[in-house]
Amino acid sequence: MTTPGTPHWPDATLTGVSELGDFLKAKRAQIAPERVGLPAVGNPRRVPGLRREEVAQLAAVSVDHYTRLEQGRVAAASDNVLAALARALLLTDDEHAYLRLLAHARPSRRSPMTPVRVAPPVQDLLDALTGTPAFVLGRRSDILAWNVAATALFCDFAALRPEHRNLVRLVFLEPRIRGLYEDWAAVAAEAVARLRMDAAHNPEDPRLTKLVGELSVRDADFRRWWGGHGVRTPTAGRKRLNHPLVGSLELDWQAMRIGASPDQTLVTYTAPAGSPTRDALAFLTSWQSPTNAADHPA
Numbered sequence: 011m012t013t014p015g016t017p018h019w020p021d022a023t024l025t026g027v028s029e030l031g032d033f034l035k036a037k038r039a040q041i042a043p044e045r046v047g048l049p050a051v052g053n054p055r056r057v058p059g060l061r062r063e064e065v066a067q068l069a070a071v072s073v074d075h076y077t078r079l080e081q082g083r084v085a086a087a088s089d090n091v092l093a094a095l096a097r098a099l100l101l102t103d104d105e106h107a108y109l110r111l112l113a114h115a116r117p118s119r120r121s122p123m124t125p126v127r128v129a130p131p132v133q134d135l136l137d138a139l140t141g142t143p144a145f146v147l148g149r150r151s152d153i154l155a156w157n158v159a160a161t162a163l164f165c166d167f168a169a170l171r172p173e174h175r176n177l178v179r180l181v182f183l184e185p186r187i188r189g190l191y192e193d194w195a196a197v198a199a200e201a202v203a204r205l206r207m208d209a210a211h212n213p214e215d216p217r218l219t220k221l222v223g224e225l226s227v228r229d230a231d232f233r234r235w236w237g238g239h240g241v242r243t244p245t246a247g248r249k250r251l252n253h254p255l256v257g258s259l260e261l262d263w264q265a266m267r268i269g270a271s272p273d274q275t276l277v278t279y280t281a282p283a284g285s286p287t288r289d290a291l292a293f294l295t296s297w298q299s300p301t302n303a304a305d306h307p308a
Contacts, residue, residue, distance in 0.1 A: 029210075030112040031080040036239040037099045038065050045100065060099075062101040068098035087113045087237065104207065108241040111210035127153040132268060132276070136160075140286075141295055143261075143279040146268070149162040150208055151177040151201065154274065163253070164190070171212040178205050179221065182229045192250040192258070195231070203242035210241075249279075255297070256290035 039059035043049060044267040046060070046068055060068075066076040071091055078084045092113055096106040126148050136144050136157040145156035153175040156167050165186055167175055174180075176200045180187040181194075209218055225232040234240045244265070251259040261279040270272045281287035 012156075024277055025088075030084055030109075031082050033109065033112060033239045034065075034080050034095070034099070036237075037101065037105070038062070040238075041100060046098070065095070065098050069094040071095075102242075104203075104243050105241045107243075108207055108210050111207075115210070126152070126154060126273070128274065129270065132271075132274075139278065141292055142293070145277055147177060147275045147277060149273050150215065150221060151205060151210055153177055153180075159291065159295045160279075162297065163291070176221065177201065179225065182225055184233050185286065190251045190253065192252050192260075197249065198231060199235050200242055200244065201238065202232060203240040204244075206236070207241050207243050253290070253294070256293060259287045259290055260285075261287060 038061075041059050043060060043064070046064075048064060050062075062077055062080065063073045066073040069076070069091070071094060075084070075091075076095075079087060089110070092109055093106070094107060095101075099105075101109065128146050132146060133155055136146070136155055139157055139159065141159060143157070143158045143159040145167075146154045148154045153167055161167060165180075165184070181191075181198050181201050182188065190192060205218075205222070209215070209222070212218060222236065226236060227233075246262070246264045249261050249263055251261060253259055259281070261281055263277060263279050266276045266278075268276055281291060
């Protein structure tokens with residue numbers, strides 16, 4: 011029961027048989043028949059994309075079996091069937107991996123509410139990257155630790171409430187962060203796609219469910235991208251930022267799993283030596299002195 015004055019976000023179905031069916035329906039709706047060698051014209055189509063029987067034909071499975079998969083009436087599917095469906099639906103490698111996670115979902119033995127800590131050597135590494143903005147992400151893209159350069163580039167993470175230190179939430183709901191990205195739509199859509207893969211790995215995480223529910227209510231773009239069932243797990247790329255102090259920045263980012271803590275990812279932002287962006291980062295870091303920077307997280 012919700013107490014007065016307490017916001018209530020609706021439950022968001024993240025994984026399981028219902029999500030498997032929703033994912034399959036979303037993917038077949040996005041494929042024009044001519045992309046897979048089927049005629050673009052013919053009988054009137056009541057829904058966009060491929061029909062169930064067309065997906066079944068392309069994957070060489072029975073229409074009944076595919077229909078039961080979409081309707082959540084099949085407890086599991088073989089890897090061969092999933093691979094055939096991935097080919098029929100033109101899934102990317104990330105989407106194929108997501109499909110397998112949904113089809114083979116098992117209850118997690120880990121408690122999603124267990125407090126997460128960053129090991130001291132990892133914080134030491136962050137602090138040693140004096141000219142490189144870097145932070146550590148945990149499950150559901152929670153920001154667990156950061157360095158001075160990251161504070162200067164993004165915001166004072168320590169000033170945020172702990173439950174608001176989440177990269178996806180900041181990208182959508184924090185105007186300072188949202189305004190940093192020149193290509194905000196691409197960054198935000200990618201963040202949603204990463205969050206959906208996280209949901210498949212952690213299907214019983216109530217904090218992730220709450221996050222998805224809140225963002226779905228408060229932001230129409232999030233709601234639309236989440237409903238599109240996109241899945242991506244990029245590990246590198248380039249982002250263009252427009253910082254209020256130093257102007258345009260072009261930063262190369264990398265995401266690296268921390269070996270001793272597989273649920274934690276180190277994300278770094280760099281620029282080539284001699285580039286205007288490298289000079290701007292040096293200025294930001296010197297301006298944001300350690301004595302003025304956010305305290306390290308507990």
